[in-house]
Amino acid sequence: MSTLSVFMDVPLAQKLEGSLLKTYKKDDCPNKMFLAYKVCMTKKGQPWVSSVVHKIRLQIAEDPSLNYEYIPVMGMKSFIQASLELLFGKHSQVIVENRGGGVHTVGDSGAFQLGAQFLKTWRRDSQVVYIISSQKEPHGLIFQDMGFTVYEYSFWDSTQLCLDPNMLLSVAEQAPRGCVFVIGNIGNCKLTPSQWAKFMATMKSKQIFPFFDIPYQGLSTGDLEEDTRFLEYFVSQGFEFFCSQSLSKNFGIYDEGVGILVVVALNNELLLCVLSQLMNFARALWLNPPTTGARIITSILCNPALQGEWKQSLKEVAENIMMIKEKVKEKLRLLGTPGSWDHITHQNGTHSYLGLSSQQVEYLVKKKHIYVPKNGRINFTCINAYNIDYITQSINEAVLFTMDSENLQKVNDSLE
Amino acid sequence: MSTLSVFMDVPLAQKLEGSLLKTYKKDDCPNKMFLAYKVCMTKKGQPWVSSVVHKIRLQIAEDPSLNYEYIPVMGMKSFIQASLELLFGKHSQVIVENRGGGVHTVGDSGAFQLGAQFLKTWRRDSQVVYIISSQKEPHGLIFQDMGFTVYEYSFWDSTQLCLDPNMLLSVAEQAPRGCVFVIGNIGNCKLTPSQWAKFMATMKSKQIFPFFDIPYQGLSTGDLEEDTRFLEYFVSQGFEFFCSQSLSKNFGIYDEGVGILVVVALNNELLLCVLSQLMNFARALWLNPPTTGARIITSILCNPALQGEWKQSLKEVAENIMMIKEKVKEKLRLLGTPGSWDHITHQNGTHSYLGLSSQQVEYLVKKKHIYVPKNGRINFTCINAYNIDYITQSINEAVLFTMDSENLQKVNDSLE
Known part of the structure; x- marks a missing residue:
């Protein structure tokens, strides 16, 4: 057909985000993991939903008196x-x-x-x-x-x-x-x-x-x-x-x-x-x-009772986040990873900085298949009992590797 | 406090729509009715919901495997x-x-x-x-x-x-x-x-x-x-x-x-x-x-079975709309309302023109408390067995009243 398209001047838009998740999805490695989900995850690695939400969702669906008008x-x-x-x-x-x-x-x-x-x-x-x-x-x-x-x-x-x-x-x-x-x-x-x-x-x-x-x-x-x-x-x-x-x-x-x-x-x-x-x-x-x-x-x-239940569920999430951060810090200490890792527990909330260099992040992504954003800010609820050892060992490796390569660089520099 | 507001130059915005509904809501007359709802109404005057929707809403709420991630x-x-x-x-x-x-x-x-x-x-x-x-x-x-x-x-x-x-x-x-x-x-x-x-x-x-x-x-x-x-x-x-x-x-x-x-x-x-x-x-x-x-x-x-059920519910609504329109036309014929009302049944869909003048619409709103938009386009599903007689009688009155006043105007004009 010889008709010219109305859209002929419209280029493919650049993707603004999500490329890390895309790369992760394409990765065939069975050990791969993604630490940058936007949502809070449960200990089992599922998106967290406050338990009280399930109950109310069902109640609403069962209510014949509700209307769904604009x-x-x-x-x-x-x-x-x-x-x-x-x-x-x-x-x-x-x-x-x-x-x-x-x-x-x-x-x-x-x-x-x-x-x-x-x-x-x-x-x-x-x-x-x-x-x-x-x-x-x-x-x-x-x-x-x-x-x-x-x-x-x-x-x-x-x-x-x-x-x-x-x-x-x-x-x-x-x-x-x-x-x-x-x-x-x-x-x-x-x-x-x-x-x-x-x-x-x-x-x-x-x-x-x-x-x-x-x-x-x-x-x-x-x-x-x-x-x-x-x-x-x-x-x-x-x-x-x-x-x-x-x-x-x-x-x-x-x-x-x-x-x-x-x-x-x-x-x-x-x-x-x-x-x-x-x-x-x-x-x-x-x-x-x-x-x-x-x-x-x-x-x-x-509803005060439901609100209380919800608040309790939030508290549990926040406590769990702090516990994960404490454990990560402790494991890095036991591994003898160089540096202080207090900054992990000094930050609040699901998402916090690991405090890694871009070279260390690259090591985690490329060598260990652990997908971390370039700035090193991860969702700590993505870490759980099943993956914490692999993650902390990999962070340790990344830090040691980059120290080695920095030292090597220094040696090379001094030889020049 | 002497502080000047950041918002001091922001005027109250004009309301763009909904004024007919507002006037209706303020009306104290027990016989008032609103014929301009956007949504399709049931024979009982409730917003219509396809019966299959209720069932699926409940199924979804009961499904523990669903996640609610972005x-x-x-x-x-x-x-x-x-x-x-x-x-x-x-x-x-x-x-x-x-x-x-x-x-x-x-x-x-x-x-x-x-x-x-x-x-x-x-x-x-x-x-x-x-x-x-x-x-x-x-x-x-x-x-x-x-x-x-x-x-x-x-x-x-x-x-x-x-x-x-x-x-x-x-x-x-x-x-x-x-x-x-x-x-x-x-x-x-x-x-x-x-x-x-x-x-x-x-x-x-x-x-x-x-x-x-x-x-x-x-x-x-x-x-x-x-x-x-x-x-x-x-x-x-x-x-x-x-x-x-x-x-x-x-x-x-x-x-x-x-x-x-x-x-x-x-x-x-x-x-x-x-x-x-x-x-x-x-x-x-x-x-x-x-x-x-x-x-x-x-x-x-x-799901073919559910889709079939939904299609059937749509057909019933459309048939009901046509039946209401036929009844309105028939009642106006029986009342001897001047004019042809075939245009009512010639139009498809929930919303159709009554074919009334702005003066006739004004009569319905002001004298009969029947809220119809200025252009006379109403939602026919707002008419049901409980209100059809009042509505058609009122339309008849409105038409006769405006004919009388037009005739009176003609007499006055000829006397001048």
Whole structure:
């Protein structure tokens, strides 16, 4: 057929991510393992789901009184209210003064998309975004595609092997007035009270707009309140802000798009204006958010017994993560692996840095078929009783190998 | 507190829709009724859900082997494949030649959002969109917000009381080369073979890009194949096109965002390029589409017995719609309501025009508390054995009242 295609100028898009997983899948080695899953894994190597979720999912399916009609653009009111109380605490100023609200979004990408659209329209004079997190975040591209100038910074200091709060302070000092700070798990950074004070003073004087990312409240420390305590500092200092709150990971409902774009304003009137504008954007993006996940979560959060059960399950996950990290550190110590491995247990949450060089990571991937991202940040819940020995022995080998090759290099250099 | 709000310049957004429903909800009259629900209603006035959906929802909740991990950006492969086969038929050229594909989107708004983003980027030289449908469509705003020049046309000819295929032909003749035609339920327009030939020849010679809207395959005629037969004409003529396929209404899963942006290209290679670009947009919009609805639908479509049961439920709905329309017409005839009401039974599907003037609609809303949109297009499944008498009597009254007032006006005019 001689017809020219409408699509003849459309090239194949570059794959943005997932190449490590693809290589892993193609690998024929029976010992291969993947340590970069996004979701929390059980001791048996399955994606974790809070036990209470199974029960409620079944209850919902059995309920003949439920209807499945379209829900409002903003989402289920009860879901948003319950999630806000979880984020801030029932007695927070934000809740009591009725100046916090939210829009149910399709996952956290949806929350960033919606927030970015709002900021693009309503903060025209400042289209600069700083993304500061423990790692490279996918929402960087969302802001970039929308025409923002994006700068990305990582808390992780690969020389000192720690999350560095000073980085945050120096970035705030050099950032232009009125820009946006998208801040990932700052709670893990362990700022001192005086660092907090300094950081907030700089943000305030420069009118920097905070946009927090809360990807898994409760999975960092195992304590829901502890994980979002820092939000209260910003509330008490009179900040207005956005927050992407995802409830996928801490309930184990990864595939249902349960995110919320949270808005905190100075008063209820301002809040309603912002929410009304966000609804117009949401209407064009997806019109009605999906309900299954929201329905499950609301049923759990609104029932004290179920909520207690869920909190207990989170605590167990967090304790298990800490135990895995302790064991990894202990095994490396017993193997006599050179270096201190305290940085492993100093980090909270499922995903933490191993503190390996890119050469060491390459050794693990190529020689040992252990798939680790280039930056060495792995999901510790991928490590379990069945694979911990192979993994720690391989890390030991990688470290020794690179030391040998460095020494060899030094010898070679001195001979030249 | 003297702090100025970041949001001080953000006004309350205008409400775009839903005002009729709001007025209805505020109405205290016990006889009030709303005839404009988007979803198909049962004889008892509840949102319709295909009986087979309940069963599968329960089965899925009971299945311990399922995992709820993130699904790929493009969606569940099996869901997309089953939906494409439903749309085109298993033996369509598109399927056999592997040149049709799709991306799972959050509902049909998501499909238009995604399609519009693609066209914005890859058809830069022509940013004109014609939206041609039975009514004003919400996706007009999606294209408009993205900067397209949008023209909207309705198939409905309120003078002749019919859907007019000639309108389509004349719009195609005056439209500029290379523009986009978003075409709503054209299947209901009953074009003759020669009208089809003329329409497609004009589209082809002007390189107009078709973007079809299939909001509820099977609910127009009760026959799934019949409802999308026209797509095959475009395929056989070598057209490339997009199609928004929604599976919410024909399964009765309204709240789960089950849409697909379908792509038909001239060959597989071109298709893969287009899909890869769409995936990049989807990644920024919501990253992973929600799965509950997709999972239910796939289970039904991939099982011949369940698929048969579902088809039967669709047929029953379509038959019920036709029966309601026949009854409305018959009751108006018995009441001696002036005018021919054949146009009611000449239209297919849940939503059809009553063929009332704006004055008659106003009479129904204000005097009878029957909430009908201004254009008089109602959801016929909102009419049932309990309310049909009140509704038809009220229509009769409205027609007589406006005739009287018109006559009175004529008398007044002649006296002046």
